[in-house]
Amino acid sequence: METKLKTLELSLGGLRPLQDGSREYAPGWYVDPETGCPVFYDGETGLFHTLGGGIYIPLAYMNPAPKQVTLGPGERLKVSISYKYSGPAVSSATERFCVGVYGSFGFTEKIVGSNSRSLSQSTTPLTYTSEYTFTIPTGVGTDWDDIYCKISGGSPSVNESIFGYENALLIVGKDPTISDFRITDFVKV
């Protein structure tokens, strides 16, 4: 079978270094203008949290995928990301790419890749792009259809930014999927 390269792009939005004092939000409670629900902004993690099942959980970082990429074992998937960064120079930040299963208990990573990245000092947001190419293994599960990317770490450490797509992949596994199975004819031979 010819190995094809398929692509998926994600945008991580803007990044700031953790030491950057000019946060867009101060830690504390806010009201979600969409739902009217109170949400809490954690200044340490940079994530909004909401009350669910008696505990505070981060607001969803997973989003509906803008397109679905069909993939089978042996095929390659190139995931491209873009983000903007302003702040001091950062060395060895980690760009992490994951394919897996997103469900009630979070994201179960199945295939993981990462790049090490240095970011330049800048007072204005600079756009960075990056990519990672996965080769889909033979034992791929048909539910490995979610994907997320994040950038974190480095020196000085950048504010973790994470973004993902649900149902971004249509995995064609080793078990066949049959449809429209019908008898068209039967004759004596």
Next chain:
Amino acid sequence: MLEVSLEPLALETTTFQAGDTVRVTVSFRYRVGVDTRLNLLAAPYYANLFGKNIVEQCRGQTELFLEASPEESEQTAAVDMTLVPQSLGGIDNGAYGLVVWLRADGSTAGPWTLPGPIARAEQDNVLVVSGNSSGGMTDTFSSMMPMLLVMMLLGMVGPLLSEGSE
């Protein structure tokens, strides 16, 4: 509002002679990530109080090769089954359904067993089998069996009754 749904055309009922070989053609769409071997099977079936049962002696089977195809592909395939005459332990005269099913290579799944086959298609009363001879020693004996049983019972019970009346 007009609603139109497309359904596969019903198969026409066809009469075959016992001993005939019937070629059953199927079509389907599939996706699979790796080259795969499957088995395609076909058999006549009948229904009774216990459900649907295939006539095992007439079951036909062939191997099917599906090339890896992440995009949906169309496929047709054919399998032959022989309507083994009843005198050889096969199928009796009458109307039968036709069932075809796909199962993984090495699987023993029947059309209605659990876990089930990968795919199945069936239609009731579409095969009419004729041509089995109604004569012969075995058939004569079979048709006389109920009468013989009654006579044997009477033969056993009769003496007891007559002893009781004395």
